[in-house]
Amino acid sequence: MLRRIVGKAMEIRAGEHELMEMIAELDRRGAASELGYKDLPYVLKHAVRWDRTVAKQWVENAALLSAEITPTGAELAPKLPATASAAAEGALSVEHVKVVAEVMKKLPAEAEASVVDFAREHEPSAVRSFGRELAYRLYQDDPEPRDSDPAPQVNDLTLDWRGDLLKVSGTLDKITGAKFEALIDPLAKPRPTTPGEGPDPRTRTQRQGDAFAELIDLMLRADQMPEHGGEPVTLTLTMRYDDLAAQVGAATLDTRERVSADQVRQLACSAGIIPLVLGTQSQPLDVGRKARTFTAGIRRLLVTRDRGCAFPGCDRHPKHCDAHHIQHWADGGATSVDNGVLLCRHHHRLIHHSGWTVKMANGIPIFTPPKWLDPDRRPRRNLIHAF
Incomplete structure (x- = not known):
């Protein structure tokens, strides 16, 4: 049964590609103007009853995957040929095509084959992450401007008493935010499920609020700070030593956020290096x-x-x-x-x-x-x- 579902999904995806080719042909013929509409998404909105945002995405995908015809009648290859081929096979969904097009905006054309090969075996959200990492690795060694002043850190905190409640809101820079998240995360885990109470009924925001309150209590007895992953709360950065010494490149936090070499050296002044x-x-x-x-x-x-x-x-x-x-x-x-x-x-x-x-x-x-x-x-x- 599961194999039949997979086969049916591929048939649907191949049908979606055929539909996109038809939409591209309508666009080439200027169907919207002939019918008195502003553009083709408005035509599809009324004809197929799609939301305009959905119709617009189909038209954009169709333009990327379909061959173009020049005024002289010559046929040009699709803008994303590897994606078009995989979509025609039924290997990629409309959402896959959308994400591949999104990540290819920041990648050279020769990277399309690698992105499509990855998309054949993974869901769209994973393709987006893969494309982001690939773009970073391709351009990480590009020269960085050294003459501009670093952007000032943005840390602000607002405390507003509203009756018996204190409303807390603020903005933290990347490093401070990562430290704060590392402190909150182990305290905000759901309580274990028990026969008497069942699963933890709190939402994520409620758990994080309770964790914040617990963190305040822990700060009053700092020698009892919680452990996370088997060790006291630690901010871990991974970076090549040569890059750190030369003040180039970037370090990677556990969250895969990147921190400049200058910021890493600043942290090294006040934190231990493991x-x-x-x-x-x-x-x-x-x-x-x-x-x-x-x-x-x-x-x-x-x-x-x-x-x-x-x-x-x-x-x-x-x-x-x-x-x-x-x-x-x-x-x-x-x-x-x-x-x-x-x-x-x-x-x-x-x-x-x-x-x-x-x-x-x-x-x-x-x-x-x-x-x-x-x-x-x-x-x-x-x-x-x-x-």
Whole structure:
């Protein structure tokens, strides 16, 4: 039944591509003007009963995927030829096409094939993350202006008493915001489900509000600050040492936000620097069979290697991930970097209860899908974090 659903979805997508070709032909013929309309999206709005924003997106996608005809009658290739080919096969949905077009605005034409290959196996949101990372890596070595003054930090806080309640609102710069988020996150986790109370009924904003209140209490007894991921709350930045010394490039936070080298050097003046050197004695790489849980040092190395959930296409940040034993500890697996992988809660559960498997290959986590998803069971990796 599931294979039939996949086949039917591909038929629908191929039909969508055919529909886009028809829309492009209407646009070439000037149908809107002939019918007395301002533009083709307005025609489709009335003819197909689409919202104008939806109709406009279909017209824009059609223009990208269809061949153009010059005034002399010559046919030009589509603006996104690889995308057009994949859409015609039924491999890409309308939403895929929209996202590919969006990310290609910041990428050279030769990158389209890589983006489309990724889109064939992942959902649109993952394609957007992949395109963003690819654009950064392609242009990260471009020269940066050195003569402009750095933008001033923006930190403001408003306290407004309204009867018995204090309304707090503010804006924090990137570094301060990341520190604050790192403090709030472990305190804002949902309470465990219990037979008596059931699941935590609080919304995310309510949990974060309660976490803020708890943080205030913790600051009054600073020696009792919470741990997160097995270690005291820490702001982790990953950067090549040579770049830091030369004040070029950028560091990456656990959230994958990038911080300039100047800001990193400023942080280094007031914060400890933890060296992450794979294969040396600076951090423990293997704690043997005695410890079941991953130590702070090993988790830090997993964060440096995996940069978030290692499952293909997932863009969850390290702070939302668990360290998973590839060979289960109870089955003799070591608590080590080579036997560990970062997985978000959803994909951690999936690895334990589905046909997906994970193993290490050349120091990289490689995932194999179940047969119902890919009869050939071709290995996959997370390319979003692979740069």
